[in-house]
Amino acid sequence: MKKIQLFITITALAFVLSSCEYNVENEDVVIDPCETEVSYGNVIRPLIDSNCMPCHNGDGNTPFAPDLTNYNSVQGIASLIKDVTQSGRMPKNGSLTEVEKDAIKCWVDQGALNN
Numbered sequence: 001m002k003k004i005q006l007f008i009t010i011t012a013l014a015f016v017l018s019s020c021e022y023n024v025e026n027e028d029v030v031i032d033p034c035e036t037e038v039s040y041g042n043v044i045r046p047l048i049d050s051n052c053m054p055c056h057n058g059d060g061n062t063p064f065a066p067d068l069t070n071y072n073s074v075q076g077i078a079s080l081i082k083d084v085t086q087s088g089r090m091p092k093n094g095s096l097t098e099v100e101k102d103a104i105k106c107w108v109d110q111g112a113l114n115n
């Protein structure tokens with residue numbers, strides 16, 4: 001009788017452990033936000049227009065704020081833009097959602113294309 005109880009306990013324990021492992025594997029599924037290509041024209045440009053102007057409009061009224069009005073000036077400091085938005089230093093006096101931060105990060109990591 002005791003042997004049967006031990007057998008049942010071990011079987012139950014093995015079942016619990018294996019189902020735990022299964023759950024952990026399920027939680028490990030990570031959705032990569034950079035899986036699809038991020039468009040400069042459709043995503044990044046409008047994002048900069050609504051979050052980085054008027055400070056970065058190149059009129060010289062905001063000292064040391066680099067001009068972000070066109071693709072070439074944005075592309076030239078793309079990795080800096082990624083850094084300051086990831087860290088939350090920019091937009092000054094504002095904030096971006098995680099989705100917006102990811103979009104900038106992915107666009108830069110994908111080569112900051114004029115796409």
Ligand code: HEC
Nearest residue numbers: 051052053055062063064065066080081084090091092093
């Ligand atoms: C309220 C005004 C304001 C807004 C909005 C703003 N910035 Fe800035 N930004 C500044 C000023 C002022 C500086 C220069 C002084 C400093 O670095 O703090 C600056 C500097 C920067 C720099 C250069 C940082 C360096 O280390 O040289 C980058 C890149 C930048 N901003 C990107 C952005 C981006 C991208 C956005 C929009 C998501 C944004 N900023 C929104 C005012 C602003």
